[in-house]
Amino acid sequence: LARVAALVPEDAYGARVLQAWRAASTTGGGLVGPYAAYPTEGDATAAVGRLVGQQTAAAPAFDALLLPDTGPRLRNILGLLGYHQLDTRTVRLLGTMLWQDDASLASEPALQGAWMAVPPPDGVSAFARRFEDEFGRKPAPLAGLAYDATALAAVLIRGERRLDEQALTAPSGFAGRLGIFR
Secondary structure, three states, X not given: OOEEEEEEEOOHHHHHHHHHXXXXXXXXXXXXXXXXXXXXXXXXXXXXXXXXXXOOOOOOOOOEEEOOOOHHHHHHHHHHHHHOOOOOOOOEEEEOHHHHHXXXXXXXXXXXXXXXXXXXXXXXXXXXXXXXXXXXOOOOOOHHHHHHHHHHHHHHHHOOOOOOHHHHOOOOOEEEOOEEEO
C-alpha cells in the first residue's frame, strides 16, 4: 500500500494518530496521503466528503484509509463512505486496536477484508495462559504491553546500553511476548 489516507476524530487521540501516521508513512517508504478530521460530536459528512472527493478512478489519491475510531461513530463513518461511493474493494480500510472494543464490528459488512493492527493472537493467548498460571487470574488488557516494556528496559540495561531515544527507536523493533513492537 503506497498511499495511506487518514480520517480521524478531532480530539487528542486523533491528533496522536495523525502524528504517528505521518511518521510511519515517511519512514516506511510510503507516501503521506490526504487526511481529514471530523467532529467527535455532530456530523462527519463534510470531512468524509472532502476526503473521498479527492479519490477518482483515473487518479486515486490513496490506496488505503486509516479509520482510528470505534462504535457508533465508526459505523456512521462507514455509512458515509458508502454514501460517497468509496470502493472498499480497491481501497483497503485500516483500523487500530480500538476496533477490538466492539466485538460486533467483526460482522460489519463494510469492514470485511479490512486490516487491524493488533498483536498476534497466538502471542496474546500464550501470554494470558502464563500470566493466569502464575497469578491465578486473567491479565489486565495492558499487562502484555507493560511486560514487554519492562523486559525491553531490562534487556537494554543488562546489555549496558542506555535508555535513550536511539536505543528505544531502533528500526528493527523488539521481539516481545505479544510480538514485534516498535
